[in-house]
Amino acid sequence: MSTILVTGGAGYIGSHVVQQLSERGERVVVLDNLVSGFADAVRGAELVVGNVGDQALVSRLLTEHKVDAVMHFAAHTVVPESVRDPLKYYGNNTCNTRNLLACCVEAGVDRFIFSSTAAVYGTPAGGVADEDTPLQPINPYGSSKLMSEMMLRDLGTAGAMRYVILRYFNVAGCDPLGRIGQSTPNATLLLKVACEHAVGKRPGLAIFGTDYDTPDGTGIRDYIHVEDLAAAHLRALDHLRTDGESLTLNCGYGHGYSVREVIDTVRRVSGAALQVTEQPRRAGDPPMLIARADRLRQRLGWTPRHDDLEFIVRTALAWERHLAARDAAR
Numbered sequence: 517m518s519t520i521l522v523t524g525g526a527g528y529i530g531s532h533v534v535q536q537l538s539e540r541g542e543r544v545v546v547l548d549n550l551v552s553g554f555a556d557a558v559r560g561a562e563l564v565v566g567n568v569g570d571q572a573l574v575s576r577l578l579t580e581h582k583v584d585a586v587m588h589f590a591a592h593t594v595v596p597e598s599v600r601d602p603l604k605y606y607g608n609n610t611c612n613t614r615n616l617l618a619c620c621v622e623a624g625v626d627r628f629i630f631s632s633t634a635a636v637y638g639t640p641a642g643g644v645a646d647e648d649t650p651l652q653p654i655n656p657y658g659s660s661k662l663m664s665e666m667m668l669r670d671l672g673t674a675g676a677m678r679y680v681i682l683r684y685f686n687v688a689g690c691d692p693l694g695r696i697g698q699s700t701p702n703a704t705l706l707l708k709v710a711c712e713h714a715v716g717k718r719p720g721l722a723i724f725g726t727d728y729d730t731p732d733g734t735g736i737r738d739y740i741h742v743e744d745l746a747a748a749h750l751r752a753l754d755h756l757r758t759d760g761e762s763l764t765l766n767c768g769y770g771h772g773y774s775v776r777e778v779i780d781t782v783r784r785v786s787g788a789a790l791q792v793t794e795q796p797r798r799a800g801d802p803p804m805l806i807a808r809a810d811r812l813r814q815r816l817g818w819t820p821r822h823d824d825l826e827f828i829v830r831t832a833l834a835w836e837r838h839l840a841a842r843d844a845a846r
């Protein structure tokens with residue numbers, strides 16, 4: 517039986533994908549250096565603690581485990597940090613991906629699923645991006661991911677790799693059964709920050725920008741539940757295993773919510789009286805970023821199961837309560 521190598525499988529999104537893979541009976545080996553992941557998030561798979569840029573280690577894993585496909589989540593992901601320290605991002609997200617790809621080519625592993633991001637589009641005109649929208653990242657994080665996409669495209673042209681590039685929009689929510697979740701320390705993402713405030717972990721919450729040209733003046737994003745996103749990865753794997761061609765696909769629901777709508781939902785679901793301040797726009801934030809996501813449905817037969825902001829918030833909040841109870845017990 518062949519194995520899937522999942523890099524970054526101890527992180528937020530990777531751990532949800534690993535759980536779905538193992539529930540389906542797939543054999544999985546996770547490679548994660550735990551810089552932002554957690555060993556106890558890896559369920560149903562072997563965890564190897566190491567760096568994805570370590571070519572000797574990766575080559576050994578590919579052959580010893582008879583790997584037939586790689587899912588590559590390992591990366592640094594904090595946009596403002598990438599602006600302050602771009603080489604950290606090019607090093608981990610681009611150079612390490614290059615090393616990983618070199619090992620795959622050498623070992624003849626030619627199925628690759630890559631975690632890309634809506635950040636490759638930058639600030640698309642009209643706030644809606646399809647996969648052919650010009651790629652104009654406005655921060656090093658987005659650029660570091662785009663360079664990895666380019667390597668994959670060129671390997672595809674050279675006949676050395678078939679790939680599915682998944683461009684995630686705003687990923688949110690957690691395992692509905694509460695087994696794993698988003699534990700990222702010092703989170704900056706709106707939904708996580710709002711849930712942390714709702715459970716008392718933060719004293720307040722800021723809205724960054726109330727003067728956008730949107731119906732309520734705040735930024736609009738396309739929030740996709742992590743379980744739906746994980747399901748897209750399993751479909752991508754099946755596509756490559758049945759000799760499907762290389763694809764680049766947006767992952768979102770095709771509609772969005774404003775910052776105020778997200779905060780109102782967290783307030784309603786949690787019952788907490790949130791302390792919300794209005795602050796100036798955060799540098800580099802587009803007013804609106806929504807996926808045109810028809811291609812994902814058409815090409816992989818994916819249909820979302822959790823396209824419901826309230827459900828997303830409920831699952832995120834349940835995990836936040838679990839973390840708060842765990843911390844209180846320590």
Ligand SMILES: NC(=O)c1ccc[n+]([C@@H]2O[C@H](COP(=O)([O-])OP(=O)(O)OC[C@H]3O[C@@H](n4cnc5c(N)ncnc54)[C@H](O)[C@@H]3O)[C@@H](O)[C@H]2O)c1
Nearest residue numbers: 524526527528529548549550551552553567568590591687
């Ligand atoms: N969270 C989002 O909304 C979002 C949106 C778009 C794209 N993405 C992409 O999805 C992927 C997963 O993101 P996440 O939100 O789960 O982040 P995360 O930080 O929770 O997960 C990343 C994982 O990669 C590991 N890692 C990092 N560098 C490594 C290295 N050199 N070697 C081995 N392991 C390493 C970390 O320890 C962590 O477990 C990333 O590639 C990210 O760029 C995330």
Ligand SMILES: O=c1ccn([C@@H]2O[C@H](COP(=O)(O)OP(=O)(O)O[C@H]3O[C@H](CO)[C@H](O)[C@H](O)[C@H]3O)[C@@H](O)[C@H]2O)c(=O)[nH]1
Nearest residue numbers: 593633634635684685704705706709722723724735775801
């Ligand atoms: O405390 C906060 C945090 C965020 N926001 C606003 O909420 C919206 C969403 O912001 P997030 O920080 O949650 O997410 P981004 O839209 O910045 O997401 C970007 O960064 C992510 C990773 O950090 C992914 O890569 C994603 O694809 C990329 O577009 C934005 O309008 C932002 O200004 C607030 O008002 N207050």
